[in-house]
Amino acid sequence: MSDRKGKANLEDIARQAGVSKMTVSRVLRGGTGFSDDTRDRVMATARQLGYVPNRLAAAFGSDAASTLVGMCVPRLTSGLFGHVLDGVDRALSRLGYQVMIGANNHSTEEEEAWVRQVISWRPAGVILSGRSHSPGTVDLLRNAGMPVVEIWDLTTSPIDMSVGFSHHDCGAEIGQFLLRRGRRRAGYVGALARADVMGQSRLDGFQAALSGGGHPLVGKEVLSDTPGFYAGYYGLETLLARNLHLDVVYFHNDEMAIGGLAYCQARGIRVPEDLGIVGWGGMEAASVLPKRLTTTVVPTTAIGKAAAEALVARLRGEPGADVTVIPTRLVPGETA
Amino acid sequence: MSDRKGKANLEDIARQAGVSKMTVSRVLRGGTGFSDDTRDRVMATARQLGYVPNRLAAAFGSDAASTLVGMCVPRLTSGLFGHVLDGVDRALSRLGYQVMIGANNHSTEEEEAWVRQVISWRPAGVILSGRSHSPGTVDLLRNAGMPVVEIWDLTTSPIDMSVGFSHHDCGAEIGQFLLRRGRRRAGYVGALARADVMGQSRLDGFQAALSGGGHPLVGKEVLSDTPGFYAGYYGLETLLARNLHLDVVYFHNDEMAIGGLAYCQARGIRVPEDLGIVGWGGMEAASVLPKRLTTTVVPTTAIGKAAAEALVARLRGEPGADVTVIPTRLVPGETA
DNA sequence: CTGAAAGCGCTAACAC
DNA sequence: GTGTTAGCGCTTTCAG
Numbered sequence: 001m002s003d004r005k006g007k008a009n010l011e012d013i014a015r016q017a018g019v020s021k022m023t024v025s026r027v028l029r030g031g032t033g034f035s036d037d038t039r040d041r042v043m044a045t046a047r048q049l050g051y052v053p054n055r056l057a058a059a060f061g062s063d064a065a066s067t068l069v070g071m072c073v074p075r076l077t078s079g080l081f082g083h084v085l086d087g088v089d090r091a092l093s094r095l096g097y098q099v100m101i102g103a104n105n106h107s108t109e110e111e112e113a114w115v116r117q118v119i120s121w122r123p124a125g126v127i128l129s130g131r132s133h134s135p136g137t138v139d140l141l142r143n144a145g146m147p148v149v150e151i152w153d154l155t156t157s158p159i160d161m162s163v164g165f166s167h168h169d170c171g172a173e174i175g176q177f178l179l180r181r182g183r184r185r186a187g188y189v190g191a192l193a194r195a196d197v198m199g200q201s202r203l204d205g206f207q208a209a210l211s212g213g214g215h216p217l218v219g220k221e222v223l224s225d226t227p228g229f230y231a232g233y234y235g236l237e238t239l240l241a242r243n244l245h246l247d248v249v250y251f252h253n254d255e256m257a258i259g260g261l262a263y264c265q266a267r268g269i270r271v272p273e274d275l276g277i278v279g280w281g282g283m284e285a286a287s288v289l290p291k292r293l294t295t296t297v298v299p300t301t302a303i304g305k306a307a308a309e310a311l312v313a314r315l316r317g318e319p320g321a322d323v324t325v326i327p328t329r330l331v332p333g334e335t336a
Numbered sequence: 337m338s339d340r341k342g343k344a345n346l347e348d349i350a351r352q353a354g355v356s357k358m359t360v361s362r363v364l365r366g367g368t369g370f371s372d373d374t375r376d377r378v379m380a381t382a383r384q385l386g387y388v389p390n391r392l393a394a395a396f397g398s399d400a401a402s403t404l405v406g407m408c409v410p411r412l413t414s415g416l417f418g419h420v421l422d423g424v425d426r427a428l429s430r431l432g433y434q435v436m437i438g439a440n441n442h443s444t445e446e447e448e449a450w451v452r453q454v455i456s457w458r459p460a461g462v463i464l465s466g467r468s469h470s471p472g473t474v475d476l477l478r479n480a481g482m483p484v485v486e487i488w489d490l491t492t493s494p495i496d497m498s499v500g501f502s503h504h505d506c507g508a509e510i511g512q513f514l515l516r517r518g519r520r521r522a523g524y525v526g527a528l529a530r531a532d533v534m535g536q537s538r539l540d541g542f543q544a545a546l547s548g549g550g551h552p553l554v555g556k557e558v559l560s561d562t563p564g565f566y567a568g569y570y571g572l573e574t575l576l577a578r579n580l581h582l583d584v585v586y587f588h589n590d591e592m593a594i595g596g597l598a599y600c601q602a603r604g605i606r607v608p609e610d611l612g613i614v615g616w617g618g619m620e621a622a623s624v625l626p627k628r629l630t631t632t633v634v635p636t637t638a639i640g641k642a643a644a645e646a647l648v649a650r651l652r653g654e655p656g657a658d659v660t661v662i663p664t665r666l667v668p669g670e671t672a
Numbered sequence: 673c674t675g676a677a678a679g680c681g682c683t684a685a686c687a688c
Numbered sequence: 689g690t691g692t693t694a695g696c697g698c699t700t701t702c703a704g
Contacts, residue, residue, distance in 0.1 A: 009697055020675045033673055050479055055456045056396040057697035061680050076422040079415055086412040089439055101437050103425055117434060120391045143386055229621050265626050284565050290601050345681055356691045369689055393681035397696050
């Protein structure tokens with residue numbers, strides 16, 4: 001059916017359909033400037049030849065035809081970011097874009113390495129997670145002159161655009177909530193201290209609110225481990241072993257909080273009577289527990305969708321805000 | 337610093353360093369055939385100009401220089417596939433490849449649409465999830481002449497290569513296990529009946545084993561919903577409402593099983609005394625429950641890693657098996 | 673409505 | 689050790 005390398009190109013179609021490459025190109029891209037007859041003939045020939053367009057050539061030759069979008073998340077195994085990725089991918093793929101992923105593992109160096117790779121593919125734009133990046137990353141992106149969306153942790157001075165919410169405010173809101181509920185001796189269990197800037201922001205906000213209310217954080221335990229169920233379980237065990245008479249514990253996220261709940265159940269600690277348990281993130285599991293987890297629900301998919309839309313709007317030259325706030329929602333639950 | 341469009345290219349570096357484009361290309365790719373002095377000069381100039389290579393041009397011009405790999409999963413929000421993706425990405429990014437993602441939402445049509453897009457970028461290879469694909473997908477991939485790895489559900493006649501395990505065997509193994517434990521009236525709770533071929537395979541294996549043992553499946557409830565906690569909770573409620581006197585229920589996955597456990601706890605149903613609960617997948621949460629969930633643990637990351645390695649081995653012309661079995665592990669747990 | 677020419681930035685092949 | 693030539697497949701521009 002076709003020639004060299006078993007791959008037909010525009011010229012093959014052109015020859016066989018008796019038109020020029022240019023006409024084929026126009027037809028295939030659904031443009032205008034050809035007769036119905038020509039279109040039908042070209043389409044038929046393309047199908048017959050099993051033509052597969054070469055977007056490498058298209059993107060290369062046209063400088064503005066790239067439909068690649070890079071998206072970097074902290075960890076690919078994070079349930080929350082899976083939903084963000086889903087929101088991004090659904091919005092983008094529907095518009096004909098392709099998503100290149102990357103994980104920075106909470107390291108700005110790894111992020112920079114990823115950015116360096118990804119921009120060499122001349123993507124239409126890039127989505128980053130978080131607001132702290134290496135100077136090299138910022139440089140690279142500024143010079144690349146493509147839309148950049150920083151998601152998750154809002155920043156008022158984005159590289160280009162920002163979509164998300166304030167982690168600091170999440171922590172503060174929970175702090176105030178707990179004080180209102182009469183909690184006086186709060187603890188914190190986290191993970192990945194050095195690495196996770198955003199978890200740290202929540203803790204900062206939490207502490208600020210507690211101190212502001214006159215009942216500062218009593219104790220904290222931060223493991224250097226994946227912030228999952230295990231870490232929550234053992235982190236709470238360690239923290240409680242210090243006998244600080246805590247009446248509530250704020251966890252890095254819902255998974256850890258559920259681990260904490262499991263520990264309480266195993267030890268006969270009554271929740272919320274003996275100890276309050278608070279999570280963050282809003283994973284689905286948290287809402288079918290025997291007692292609904294007190295937590296902050298993050299609209300993950302909406303953030304992904306909004307980020308994708310902001311990116312595309314910029315690409316199309318449509319007006320759009322540089323900073324988009326996607327509010328989180330405190331769910332009182334029954335565990336604190 | 338540089339010229340038109342603020343982007344330096346090989347020629348800019350060549351001119352400023354007083355060598356030819358070709359020499360610059362050789363230096364930048366870490367090849368051979370230049371003096372130390374030349375190398376230093378070129379490198380310095382490249383850095384000074386803020387040179388960002390154009391892989392679009394490289395991949396386009398060399399036909400064998402693509403480092404793009406496409407990876408399609410059923411759902412981006414699946415915890416298990418998040419880990420698979422992580423395994424793939426870690427293995428691949430370390431070797432300089434970039435991953436383009438896609439989700440097929442359990443639809444072979446959506447998968448075909450994705451394949452059509454992705455191969456137009458002339459990737460080095462493609463990783464698909466599952467073994468059932470549309471004829472169009474198979475055609476496209478066969479003609480593309482690039483390595484293809486089908487993961488998750490093993491097939492002995494892959495398009496090219498297959499890495500995973502047998503879902504049918506997973507179900508059968510659980511069926512036999514339950515019979516040995518004296519269970520006689522088993523039920524099943526699943527989700528996405530039509531769409532999820534692999535879940536169906538597990539159910540098939542499960543039923544075959546039960547029937548083979550003389551105690552066929554008593555009842556099943558399959559929701560058209562996301563296979564998550566909610567669906568598990570309400571699915572079990574619905575199934576039990578039929579008063580079939582079940583003594584054990586096999587769930588589509590761990591999330592649903594945990595939803596089922598939550599239902600039992602809410603209703604005072606004792607597990608495993610009154611009812612056995614069995615999951616599938618091996619999510620982390622399952623192992624910190626008050627009672628460890630009886631389930632099948634799937635080595636997700638290992639599958640991703642093996643798939644990536646098989647793909648790269650093929651690209652390098654290294655010998656490798658077409659079919660790689662990554663065994664799952666039945667965890668007896670305490671819920672059945 | 674259609675076509676011809678030029679060129680995107682890089683690498684392969686070959687010459688020196 | 690280094691340079692020259694050609695060309696990857698497409699789109700842009702400009703002519704008709």
